[in-house]
Amino acid sequence: MPSIFSKIIAGEIPSKKVYSDDLVTAFWDINPQRAVHILIVPNKEIRTVSEVTAEDELMLGRMFTAARRIAEDLGIAQSGYRLIVNCGEHGGQEVPHVHMHLLGGESVGPMLKRKSAE
Secondary structure, three states, X not given: OOOHHHHHHOOOOOXXXXXXXXXXXXXXXXXXXXXXXXXXXXXXXXXXXXXXXXXXXXXXXXXXXXXXXXXXXXXXOOOOEEEEOOOOOOOOOOOOOOOEEEEEOOOOOOOOOOOOOO
């Protein structure tokens, strides 16, 4: 069964796309965590980073160049932004389709809460 992201890429589910080419598609997250929250997804459905192969390298590289272009287009490249890729249950991955979160437009805070010393 296709993931929700595959359905968005195919145009079966509406989205606010900000970038699309033959390798990747990017669109606004429907539950944004910051002022700017874009999802960048490969057009090829890959469930997790653990399933990525050498043949996927160009597509994964395109995710990063698309992120740079989107950040520039949205005016957040200079102030900074965060890119996040979650992998698997413990990594916080919620949709079984590799994707990158681009967060910015305001401070994104520390990367992780620090564990207290015991």
